[in-house]
Each structure stands twice: as structure tokens, then as C-alpha cells.
Amino acid sequence: MQLKSPQLQEAIKNAQLRVQSPGFKSQIQEMLIVIDNEMKAKEDALNQAQQKMREEEQKRIEAEQKAKEIEQQKKEQEENKTKEETNNKKEDQEEQSQSQNEEESDSTEEQEIIKENPFLTLFDKATREADRIRRQVERETRKTVRKVEKETRRVGKQIEQETKRVAQQTKKNVKKISEQLEKFSQRINF
Numbered sequence: 001m002q003l004k005s006p007q008l009q010e011a012i013k014n015a016q017l018r019v020q021s022p023g024f025k026s027q028i029q030e031m032l033i034v035i036d037n038e039m040k041a042k043e044d045a046l047n048q049a050q051q052k053m054r055e056e057e058q059k060r061i062e063a064e065q066k067a068k069e070i071e072q073q074k075k076e077q078e079e080n081k082t083k084e085e086t087n088n089k090k091e092d093q094e095e096q097s098q099s100q101n102e103e104e105s106d107s108t109e110e111q112e113i114i115k116e117n118p119f120l121t122l123f124d125k126a127t128r129e130a131d132r133i134r135r136q137v138e139r140e141t142r143k144t145v146r147k148v149e150k151e152t153r154r155v156g157k158q159i160e161q162e163t164k165r166v167a168q169q170t171k172k173n174v175k176k177i178s179e180q181l182e183k184f185s186q187r188i189n190f
Contacts, residue, residue: 088150099139106132
């Protein structure tokens with residue numbers, strides 16, 4: 001009883017001869033090199049895809065942070081604007097009230113002086129008028145000074161906000177350039 005047919009024995013013998021031949025080993029090595037290269041290429045592609053996903057995630061996070069920053073800045077600007085408007089209205093009302101009180105006081109004082117002394121000379125009247133005009137000029141000067149101070153504060157705040165915005169943008173630009181330089185240096189090293 002034969003366990004192996006003659007054809008099977010012939011095939012086994014041919015396979016053994018083929019395995020022992022010098023070309024077979026080099027064919028196997030070439031196949032292994034091709035497989036290894038394909039594996040490396042697939043691994044590189046996978047790494048690149050993962051890197052791209054990380055970069056996209058980073059961009060998304062940065063975009064969300066920027067949106068939050070912009071929203072916060074808008075909110076702060078709106079709050080500051082509301083506070084400034086309220087303060088301006090309050091100062092204007094106080095200023096208006098003070099001016100009105102001073103004018104009424106001047107008018108009342110003038111009328112009392114005329115009642116007490118109906119025979120005022122022209123010089124006395126002119127002196128009183130000059131005093132009244134001086135007080136009015138002082139009021140207007142204070143009013144103008146307050147307006148200039150308000151405008152100076154407003155412009156100062158705008159400059160401060162613009163400076164912060166430029167500083168943030170510069171920081172982001174420097175970070176972006178640093179990342180680009182890092183990527184470039186990595187490419188050079190490979």
C-alpha cells in the first residue's frame with residue numbers, strides 16, 4: 001500500500017529541488033522586500049493621515065477658542081459701551097443741573113442787588129455783567145474740559161483694545177510661523 005501517489009511524490013521532489021535552488025531564496029527575499037516596502041508605505045500613509053487629523057483637530061480647537069475670544073471681546077465692549085454711556089449721561093445731567101443752578105443763582109443775585117440799590121451806576125452794572133460773563137465762561141470751560149477728558153478716555157480705551165488685538169494677532173502669527181519652521185526643519189532632517 002502506497003501512501004503517496006507517484007504524481008504527489010514527483011511534486012514533492014520538484015518542490016524540494018525548487019526550494020534548494022539558489023534563485024528561490026532570492027525570489028523569496030525580493031518578495032519580502034516588496035512586502036516590507038508596501039507595509040512601510042501603508043504605515044507612512046497611516047501616519048500622515050493621523051497627523052492630518054491631529055492638525056485638523058488643532059485647527060478646530062483654535063477656531064473654537066478664537067470664536068470664544070471674539071464673543072468675549074464683543075461682550076466686554078458692549079458692557080464697556082453701556083457703562084460709558086450711563087456715566088456720560090449721568091455726568092451730562094450733573095453738569096446741566098450745576099449750570100442751571102449757577103445761572104439761576106446769578107440771576108437771583110443780580111435781581112436782589114438791583115432791588116436793594118436801584119441807583120446802581122453804569123460802572124457797577126458793567127462790573128456785574130463782567131462777573132456774570134466770567135462765571136459763564138468758567139462753566140463753559142469746565143464743560144469743555146470734561147468733554148475733552150471723556151474723549152481722551154474713549155480714545156485711550158480704543159488704543160488699548162487695538163493694542164491688545166494687535167498683540168494677540170502677532171502672537172498667533174509668531175506661533176504659526178514657528179510651526180511652519182518646525183515642519184520645514186523636519187522635512188530637511190528627513
